[in-house]
Amino acid sequence: MTYQASLSYAVSQDQQDSLNIFREQFHFPQHNGKDAIYLCGNSLGLQPKALKAAIQQELDDWQTHAVEGYWRAENPWLYYQQFCRNPMAPLIGAQEQEVSIMNTLTTNLHLLMLSFYRPAGQRYKIIMEAGAFPSDQYAVETQVKLYGYDPADAIIEVAPRPGEHLIRLEDILQTISEQSDSLALLLFGGINYYTGQLFDIKALTDATHKAGAFAGFDLAHAVGNVPLQLHDWKVDFAVWCSYKYLNGGPGAVGGAFIHAQHAAKLDYPRAGGWWGNDESTRFLMEKGFVPKASAEGWQLSTAQVFNMVGLKTSLQLFGATTITALSAKSLHLTGYLEYLLQQLKGIPFEILTPKNCAERGAQLSLFFGNQGKAIHQQLTKAGIIADFREPGVIRLAPAPIYNTYQDVFHVYEIISNIQTF
């Protein structure tokens, strides 16, 4: 790869980029009358320009049809989940019946732990990554307490080795094999939100199955970012939110994957609701829950149409390309950011994210030590929207669907100027 630290190189890369057409489909926040440089799509994706009209469509259909909108709306509300589910499936390598668009990430994590965390006898432990997203930590802590276990005993965290930032695959595999008599569930992030480390989901799933346990993943930072093959990897379940790389909008509906081999089993323990009931008897309003023989058998409630329209609109854009194409651009774009950062001299900083691009997605996490906050403020003043996490980490995530090589180059220019202060 022969990158060059020049604007003309960045311009030529943008000209050759066939995905560049998507950028104009999004609204960018403004800074001094110009589009800000937005590298925060790992936190909240941008608004698709088509969304306003899509929301207006639902308002019009409600106004015109009222209850008949369930059948007569332009996008009948009865099937609204499926307008998101079907385009979602190829992004994660799932069959359509393995996907359920519902609730929010943490809610789905709790719901699926009811089905896949089944502590019994010696087998009650959960392996997770040290430094997992707090909501996952709280979900796991409260779930093990629900069954009367002590979190300090029931939860095993795999941490980076002293002096390292990343978790070694060999250490996770070793922990799984050590716990093969006591392990009930492995719950890992697909990509760690803080370091940007992408875990080997297939290897972790295989090892967990060998230990006789279920493997579940939180894909908040992986979905819409890296290609996934959840079905082929035989992942048991996964959950995600859709307001990060998927651009579904603040608090947008989340999703769940349940592998076909489990989804078809009607006797799995679960929390039931009428929208998870078999459709042929759903409206008979009779006693006796009969789940759908698919991931939708975990649904509870009718579609939250206004909370799904953002995701539906954004997925139309993803549907006009492929995650493979987006990922190919992403590797090159984030690689360019890494290359440019390596040209910087002056303020010392460390890139926490793996150097190997097979172990990361779009995000690079830069550790600036005690200068982090001040540098983040300077970036903000210069019109770069990025994310700051204590202690001293700035996360930069060029999203291939709307970011450009010029965005990345301008960030480099701005950071180089900060260094002269």
Ligand SMILES: *Cc1c(COP(=O)(O)O)cnc(C)c1O
């Ligand atoms: C963003 C994120 C969440 C958010 O959970 P919500 O229930 O959608 O608020 C959870 N886990 C991870 C790893 C995240 O990055």
